[in-house]
Amino acid sequence: MTTDTLDATDTVAAPARRRLKVPRLLGSATDITLILILIVAVFAVLDFSSFFTAQNFTQILINAALLLVMAVGATFVLITGGVDLSVGSVLVFSGVIAGEVMQWLGGEGWGVSIAGIAAALLAGTAWGCVNGLVITKLRVPPLIATLGSYGAAQGLAQIITNGNDLKDVPSELVDTIGFGRVFGIPILVIIALVVALIGGLVLWATRYGRRTYAVGSNAEAARRSGINVDRHLLKVYAVAGMLAGLAGILSFAKFGTTTLAGHATDNLNVIAAVVIGGTSLFGGVGTMIGTVVGTLIPATLANGLVIVGLNSFWRDFAVGVVLVAAVYLDQLRRRSRSSR
């Protein structure tokens, strides 16, 4: 296109090719990974012997595992340009359903445990489908649709249990998911990392992932090019719900209780983690590596602040600052990129 030579100004993308390999792998998560490394370095300097140990890092991962499982689903949701506020309630609801099913089946044994896991996944998926249908069929904005199921799922969980936490977890689940380890790595952490790995591969390498970006980037363009946008959104919310259901059974096994009152702010923590990880609230942009890093930052802050002797309430303050800083950095990068 010889006549298009006046476009010499849009070479902004060219320097990207000259960058190192590692930043390219991390993509938009590069800045935030540096921040995580910085946080780790600061705590390591302040109290190396307590903080910088394999045991402590494992503890951080255990604390982040539940949030990470939900954040994987939320990454897909946010990339479509939506939001899911219902995750914490769906976690509780799914735990309750799993608890009731397992109690009803006798409460012990592998068969009962597997039925419980299936029940939790189904319950979560069901709420995800409700979210997806309300958003695509009734055209209720995701913020309101999932705020509705946030209340509804929490309410139903309380109604079913009459407000009393279920506490009967089969010992098989406690011994494996709850506290079991393989090669010294907690099974809970392995599950969360496998979920993140699969989610990352799906997002990066498959048609499902590609269409998730397309829908969030320009839903009308996706529609015109023959993508069934509504069906894709339904699938995305269903998967997010299923992962919240998985987090429900993991939480039940880990804590030995359905923690009815313990997940009211999970939704915001999940969104904060995903957004810190570089996923855009406006859709179309995001990576799973970013989400993993974004989940680890609050967990590392919480852990490190206690170790260096500060009140853990400082975590909330620090996460708030990091969240705003991450979005600000993202906006800066975007502005410099799209100014042509």
Add this chain to the structure above:
Amino acid sequence: MTTKPLLEARDVTKRFGAVDALRGASFQIFPGEVVALMGDNGAGKSTLIKTICGVYAPDSGEILFEGRPIGGWHPKAVQALGIETVYQDLALAPDLDTPANLFLGRERLKGGLLGALGVLDKSSMRAEASRVLTDLSVKIKDVNAPVNNLSGGQQQSVAVARAVTWADKLVIMDEPTAALGVPQTQAVLALIERVRESGRSVILISHSLPDVMQVADRIEVLRLGRRVAQLVTTETTEEQIVGAMTGAWTQEVAA
């Protein structure tokens, strides 16, 4: 013009409530031709195009593609005939790169088990994209960058390239140069000529007389939902076209 038309609309009518958008509109395009579809705002250009691509079904009249009636077909069935439309507002996904946009909705999958799992064949799509872009002499600065990093002209080129990739027979362009500066407009017009050289036909909706005079073989003018003129560009003056659009001049044989 002794060959059969590639696409023909005959006496098409379309009503929206009290509005007669098309009142017996006709249109013809032959293989390898660039035909400009002109008309004032509200003349029915967009309605006619949307009726051709299956977005609307005609109330009466016929749409013939290679002699076969296709009026009222589903848009996807029309696409399958080798007809693609480039919309005015681009319809690209700005956060995706050029190959991803070319294959939007038609992603290529790997063979075997990976393909069954929905894994994309990115390298084959990238290779095909660069082949298409080379064929059309479109130079994209960085095909791996999101398309919103590209200039308006380059984005329009990507949109046209996508249409050309999938249109074996006919590319319909709805004001492809409306938002572009002079050099980018020239680039898109050059692209239209290369599409014609590849043997495909182009319907160009445009308000820009200079663009039309430069690139179109023929001009068909609509006014108030009816064809009022069929002109051969080389035998036509701009005054005649404006006259036909405004109603100052009507060609008797056209309707």
